[in-house]
Amino acid sequence: MSVLIFIEHSEGLIKKSAHEVLTYGAKLAAQLGTTAEGLVLGTVSENLTTLGKYGVTKINQINNESLNTIDSKLYAATIAEAVTLTGASVIIFSHTPTGKSIAARVSAKLKAGLVSGAAALPDTSNGFIVRKSVFSSKAFANISINTDIKVISVNPNSISAVIGNGEATLNQLTINVGSPSIKIIAVNKITGEIPLTEADIVVSGGRGLKGPENWGVLLDLAKALGAATACSRPVGDAHWRPHHEHVGQTGVQVAPNLYIALGISGAIQHLAGVNRSKIMVVINKDPEAPFFKSADYGIVGDLFEIVPQMTAEIKRIKGIA
């Protein structure tokens, strides 16, 4: 009956999105009158018992060389066995690149109903109904999961991690882990940058910046805020900025606390990737730019004059020289 939470980690550290799903799973377990347990595949350097502070009672770990390769086939088989061993009936993932590659496979293996990209805790008052965003964040659907075992992947930034003072026990699971069906031959991490989907603040630029040589003003603002940087599709297509920064319906979907759009018109396809942001700020010289209709704050004006002033003021408040 318990809730099992798949815990993502990278370079030995538990990810921020994992803290969120731990909270999500613990709250769901409380709602269902059962316990929440975590599942860690592979090695981490953090002390796993401290994850009890998110409300889970036990962390299950499977430690095996083969699990260093995140192979959906191997992971799904291993996780399905862990589900059987722990007797879990709800399995929670983060809706991140890793979660997306595994959750669906696990659901197929367990013949479980899947809701991916959940936006809120399930309503369990009458059945099991999960809210998820659909139509590229332009609407929500309430979806009933009708199977005994249920799989949910939760959109990052849709629930805040809640910290209490519990401690979890650590349980090593003995499972026969097979070997990966894929071979990783290279890993290119973008170092020194904040991953876009995990960022609290995103500063994004559009065609209004006129060319790649003008990105300095944007990067300065992002640096002052500790923000990740993004761009509109034409900017990515023109190679002014790398592909992975393109946000929108056909790019990365983000949901930070603060999204600042500089020289972006706010086309519907752009908004589809950013409108889950809590606060949206728009700087655009055209008062008719559609983005102003969805924004929370804005200035109508020339970004090249306004942005350096924003940076200076933020530095002043933060006391950065």
Add this chain to the structure above:
Amino acid sequence: MKILVCINKTPDTTSKIAFKNNNTAFDDSGVQWIINPYDEWYSLVRAIELKEKDPSIIIHLVTVGSADCDPIIRKAFALGGDEGFRINIDSTDSSFIAAQIADLANKNQYDIVFTGKESIDYNSSAIGGIIAELIDAPYISLATLFELNGNTATITREIEGGEEVAEVSLPLVVSCQKGMAEQRIPNMRGIMAARTKPLNVIEPIAQENFTSIINFELPPAKAGVKLVAADNVAELIRLLHEEAKAF
């Protein structure tokens, strides 16, 4: 070599999203239907590029849905593809849809199954993973590059904060996104050829829907933008700091 490309019909990206029947169904009045952009721009075009290099490759297209999906398959045919399959049933349950495609894949023994990274209507990113599990094949999600060397594919995929290059033996399932291929526009010859390509309608296999949509909701309307004068940038920053507590 045989490639299966999964094609989904989705509302055009500019469609007004509205619901009917007490918010239980998508209101498609006046909606223009398109091929899901990820399916079209990336998976289908990459399959076509592979065939251009090796003309012996056979490309099949599949969609799960009722007869109003036929124009979408024809549109896809205008870009490329040799033969199409429409599995004649509507569903919004990923497990159900993927089971139908997996059945076709098991029968026809494809070397590669391509899907888009997600559909722009239900945004679940789930079909590829479920198909892969049901046909017991490796699955690479969020692929940005795909190269074929004989029986091995070299694939770049997105991971958090970067990318990873994997080597995988066929058969396999891949979900595709930006980077895989460049968007194309069908030419006249393609449009003419699309009319006569074989489109097989097949009946679904028995399978339960594991989930069902209860209803839809639109997000609450925004309060409206607070505009600050261009000569008062400090006020904007104060509002962000003190009112919105955004940094």
